[in-house]
Amino acid sequence: MDILLYPPIAFILSLCAVYLFAGFxxxxxxxxxxxxxxxxxxxxxxxxxxxxxxxxxxxxYPFAIFFTILHVAGLMLATMSAAAAVSFAVPTVYVFLIAIILSVLFIR
Incomplete structure (x- = not known):
């Protein structure tokens, strides 16, 4: 009976119950x-x-790309700092490249 408590099985069972309830x-x-x-x-x-x-x-679109780039960059920098083998230069270069990409994005 423990298998009924697994999320995929519980979801399928509840979906079937709602479908039958709605049909009735x-x-x-x-x-x-x-x-x-x-x-x-x-x-x-x-x-x-x-x-x-x-x-x-x-x-x-420029704001959506800006949002995406900054959040992906934040995720990358957060996971880079957690790795012990990453030197200080790698995140610094990454931040510099992100600054270049964002400046190109908003210069028209």
Whole structure:
């Protein structure tokens, strides 16, 4: 019975239980009536023409790359300092290279 307590087995069993529970009680749930007003855009009671919005993430990418580089660098430096065989020069060179990469990233 201890096998039931292993996380993958417990997850699969709970997923099956929820699936069976939902399948059993979904037949009791009332069927929704089709209402075309539900899919309209809400604009405080005004008729709002539907437009296709195309988000622009171009300004977000430098910050995402900056965030990724700094966090990967922090992880690398934290694990380098834990290793006894790493000299002082390796993390110093690594920090210098990260500074160069980040300066190139934000110079336009």
């Amino acid at each position: 009680f979904s037949s009791w749930a009332p069927k929704p009536a089709h209402n075309p007003e539900k899919t309209k855009t809400y604009a405080c009671g005004e008729d709002f023409p539907a437009e296709k919005v195309v988000p622009n993430y171009e300004e977000f």
